Amino acid sequence: MKHLWNIHLFLLILLCLLGAVTSQVNPGVCRYPLGMSGGQIQDEDISASSQWSESTAARYGRLDFEEGDGAWCPEITVEPDNLKEFLQIDLRSLHFITLVGTQGRHAGGIGNEFAQMYKIKYSRDGSRWISWRSRQGKQVIEGNRNAYDIVLKDLEPPIIARYVRFMPVTDHSMNVCMRVELYGCEWLDGLVSYNAPAGEQMTLPSYPVYLNDSVYDGAIIYSMTEGLGQLTDGVCGLDDFTHSHVYNVWPGYDYVGWNNESFPSGYVEIMFEFDRTRNFTTMKVHCNNMFSLHVKAFRQVVCYFRSETNWEALPLSFSPVVGETNPSARFVTVNLANHMASAIKCQFYFADAWMLFSEITFQSDTAMYNTTPTQPKTGLPANTQPEDDPTHKIDDSNTRLLIGCLVAIIFILVAIIVLILWRQVWQKVLEKSETFAYNHNQSSTTSEQESNATYDHIFPLGPDYQEPSHLICKLPEFAQNSEELASTSTAASKSTTTTVVQDGVPHYAEAEIVNLQGVTGSNTYAIPAVTMDLLSGKDVTMEEFPRKLLTFKEKLGEGQFGEVHLCEAEGMHEFMNKEVLFDISEGQPVLVAVKMLRSDANKNARNDFLKEIKIMSRLKDPNIIRLLAVCIHSDPLCMITEYMENGDLNQFLSRHEPEGQLALLSNASTVSFNNQCYIATQIASGMKYLSSLNFVHRDLATRNCLVGKNFTIKIADFGMSRNLYSGDYYRIQGRAVLPIRWMSWESILLGKFTTASDVWAFGVTLWEILNFCKEQPYSQLTDEQVIENTGEFFRDQKRQIYLPQPVLCPDSLYKIMLSCWRRNTKERPSFQEIHQALHTALIWGHV
Template sequence: MSCLCCCVGVCRYPLGMSGGQIQDEDISASSQWSETTAARYGRLDFEEGDGAWCPEMSVEPDNVKEFLQIDLRSLHFITLVGTQGRHAGGMGNEFAQMYKIKYSRDGSRWISWRNRQGKQVIEGNRNAYDIVLKDLEPPIIARFVRFMPVTDHSMNVCMRVELYGCEWLDGLVSYNAPVGEQMTLPTYPVYLNDSVYDGAIIYRCVMTEGLGQLTDGVCGLDDFALSHVYNVWPGYDYVGWNNESFPSEYVEIMFEFDRIRNFTTMKVHCNNMFSWHVKTFRQVVCYFRSESDWEATPLTFSPVMDEKNPSARFVTVNLANHMASAIKCQFYFADAWMLFSEITFQSGTETISGLIWLIQGRTSSYVHILSASLKSVSACFLEENPTHKVDDSNTRILIGCLVAIIFILVAIIVIILWRQVWQKMLEKVSSSLKKCTVQYDTDTSPCMLSYGVKFCVPAATSTSASKSTTTTVVQDGVPHYAEADIVNLQGVTGSNTYAIPAVTMDLLSGKDVAVEEFPRKLLTFKEKLGEGQFGEVHLCEAEGMQEFMNKEFLFDISEDQPVLVAVKMLRSDANKNARNDFLKEIKIMSRLKDPNIIRLLAVCIYSDPLCMITEYMENGDLNQFLSRHEPEGQLALLSNAPTVSFNNLCYMATQIASGMKYLSSLNFVHRDLATRNCLVGKNYTIKIADFGMSRNLYSGDYYRIQGRAVLPIRWMSWESILLGKFTTASDVWAFGVTLWEILNFCKEQPYSQLTDEQVIENTGEFFRDQKRQIYLPQPVLCPDSLYKIMLSCWRRNTKERPSFQEIHRALLEIQP
């Protein structure tokens, strides 16, 4: 498909959820009720399993953490979506009344879909069986698509879905261009901005890393002040620029593609209302980049100017079969204004791109694919004149091409089969997390210590001799992760937030607890925040807390008002070890006195159940806080969403670094630093806490072993995962991930494009250090200076990572 303005109407084919072309392994989800409501059952009009995909927990208002994800294996132009609930022959009645869509072209940057009026929420189903189809206006270009159910009250939801569209054979993944401008006509202004651009807008003047109206499949009318789309402003169909804003007399647009392609033509749909000083471009100069460097000699093309016919038209630019992965074009003004509504590319690789996708999607259909490819190639050779009789020379060329393609396909098949074997090996490694004896090489095999079990990720073969040991591992039934010289305190929430070196614990053991007993009757329970193996965490109101407070605490409320607090409560049936750990945790928490660390206010230990009362911040945790906000900018204005400025993001990150600087000065290791474990108060005040692991909301952030959430692997350093080593340097790694979350407004999980097993496999690449490891990408809002801090946190060598003192100082320098 080369989108030439008619594609929105005709590009509406089902992409394979209901037809089975999309394979089970390409359908995933954030969670599932049970095996029979897994992601693979979320196919439209299918009744297999229990009839649909259903997330593990009921969906809460403002919580869009649950999602059903589809990997289309290649870029597609998606114009329509269909949804359905769970009927299951009358046994089910769950459906999504509303939902949102997120999409990604590369699996790393996720974009929230908005309609042409800026709204994200799509109306869904009203019953469990009817199929509801919704046009995507604007359509999206993506490989990955997520359906995210939304409710206005807590409810169980289930979904079956389908995507409609066709493959995006242009291969264009982004274009960078100046923002469109406003033209003032005698009667009204005309806004020629790219209103659906899904990338970033830098300094309100440059659009980057996105796609928008130039690729939405809608061509502008002859009269640019009118529009194909209803209820929009004049000029909506076009992106336009005035020559007075460009002293160089040209507008430069750079196009990035998914791979190196052999380009034949570029078609630019231009307005030509010369009576209003609007004309097509008089010349275009295009530069091509195939690898890392731009070609020195550009291509120049000058179209025939037309001052008789004011109709909009496509101008076709011959790209002369240049090989490139990026094209930079300079369009020169022919008059005061230049208006484009659509730009498309044609390349010689379009014929077999769909073929490769089919091979990757289903390796069991090779014969059918080969047959189809031969037909498609034959059709290409005969496309210009299908009635022409092919002569002998053409026949020889055709046979040669077919033989070459067959060899390419065989190579692709071999690669795919090899990858499948590797995947099965990795699954076997993950499934070995049971009571076992593991032989591992101390020099070459990276190993992971978790839940009392050590297992190894396959390492590169080494010819060097190394000492091999055999370790018998016995599962002890207690989830823990720490290096040997650290005291393990199993917290009430199931996490051991502050890991204390044994020598430091000895120093603390002789001191009394510096907090007072609080009367239980003055606590009013409001909400359960979470629970763990040994206890629960509740949000409470405490009356008269000011009388029990240290003078250094200041509350922004009067003395007769209750104080919002978090209460960690030990279960009455907890064992002796858990009780001792609870008392030790109280002792440790009582020593922590820093404005950016949650403080222990009081305790209830004279009778059961044992309780510790800590601060709680009225705006909840940072993850939820940021996910409800948007960055300042045009999109936030259109959606009326609350915003957080970049300066305030830096301010919050600086406070986290300050709190961690304090902990590291005491030789305390947090081991679970993330936005879910940071609380937000008034005026963007941040305090580090440890409630995240206990909340079902964040169970997907922890690697599950035998059904239990244990390891936050997406935030953990490679040495913590593979060697079981936790230090301040591993906390620094987690801070880099936390900073990445903040700059992404917590809209996606770190390494969201990777499975848990692939995350572990990636840590093996850090261990081997052969430059194949994957780093989290630079967020759109993140300047280079901040991304450099992140990358420094993720250095392989722990000694090369910055200290929290250095990070804090660097963040202070960045703040305006």
């Protein structure tokens, strides 16, 4: 009994300490006015791009102040396509900003100017400016509807910045004036940026989990550089990482995670840069520990310190003690032993297959916890007391700690009893989950019974496996032509084409891979040389559309040089020919997708963008997305295309269920089997049209098909630009990102994209449709195993893995899929044959 009480006492002390180990900053408490309305921010720290008059200068842009002429007003009228006007605030040090407030110019009833919308840009050093985006990717914030009311908007995610700019946005020419306030607290971490490998995708049996840093404000290519994101947003992930604090986001949203197999060194290295040299006491890392899914906190961390320009020779090493029987997420506190440094580089060693972090904070100098407001600077007297400010929340740390300890005592008593009674049950459950967990390091001698029964057999990668461009040279059939193949796989600067004639009709045109990621981050159609004559004639005239008639709705995605936006277009009927019909009465805005080239795009990107306009203007088919108009008389260059109100087919089907008793009981929205066949038939029809022109799509999938009313389908190319589908693409070192789970073996190994490889992708797309997009193709295989499986197609030793027949798929449809995946490209059906088969089945009501 004495021993049990000692355990109680130890756990109580531990939990009380853990109660204090919170995030360095709490967004729910960090909501203090930072000094625009209170006067702590000095006049010299408030600037603007221009001013209407001396009496509407930047210093009068203080929330709830009526001095001068009552607000900051820019010199000229703000135009829809002009975002040059801004009001800038210098906070003198880094702050964690969670809330903003705006107001118009009232001036005792004389003024009536306000900003209906605005954007925010911020900077930590004054040179690199970052555009704030919501967790859904939106930049525009709704502002004021009159000149006197204060409108408060939460920033989700919050921002860490010294400089903040408010930039008024309008949908028509108008005069605007603004008064603003920032709410938050001082950023005591001093952390300016962290550099880390990009988060990865975990594939669970029922769905993929995306562990990327979706709010990172630095650059993301192969790694994350010079930015801050989810590891510093003040939000700690839940015990179950597949769930989130945020509504309607993908599984894994709160965490950034990495797989052990991607790091031969056995560790993930993260470097932290700070605003100045600091005396560091501790680092707190919030880790997931859901070990039933092979996720554990790090087993060791090794940290190196840089004070000025040189790294210290002797690192600091720390090994945490993490209870194996507790699957809860937790903070791990690392003692940094008062090292002086301006940068810290830490190597976190894996304890299992996965390592997931949601928050990393530092304590340095006298910094404790961000629960007190910033000390007021000398300046104008405050006209608002803290107790009168609804955004000001007092934090009684001692009271909270006492309550936390009392709750901890109750929790410990209950938890220990439960743990003692159920210890054996837990052990059995864990053993069972580990037995059935998928293991990609299994040896080639593993029996078929131990592999997933959905697939015939999984062949693990050999130790000599390399990237596809090198792998193909190792295949015996290609050994003699290895040099030729090596040159073929690296020929990214040219595009050669051959045409295969079958029964006197061109069946498909082969084209080497040039660059899958187009200027807007989305795929563009491959143009074989035999069809270039279609582009050599007179340009198709496209109307120039007035930019001011476009209203931004949301950002669909982005790429290296461009972005795709969902917009409403007013007056589009006047700019369209009779061939395009809208199911909207004249005068009503039309939903459109706007592909926009960024202003910093190079000359080659501009030429490619104009070529894409020329190509798109010639594609006219009911099942192909249409180019409606362009904006090319001034920057940024834009092309305006159709957009369907029901979004992309992947998201549409995933929200529905097949017709049946189960759907009736759950009251879920359903899609009938006939409607699924109708969807597939339309996709086949659109691809038949493209193949008739010898156009190769290269990225056919449900994510690239849009859904309108009555299950109308149009093939598009927005999928690659969307963060939601980043897990569908595999980045090959030194080459473009590839949708390998939809690609034919010859496209992956030889870099050849043809109409026949589009047929292969159609088979995978049909498989997605009949599975209601509930599962990623080859979900139980890693990307590397998918590539190895293409080698089995090349070797043709009958060891290939095929996608399994969907539950509600009749044999006749599965035979169509299998015919699309034939090894010999000449034996695959044409889109004309596929369309005819599906169309006939629809007419006769059977498949």
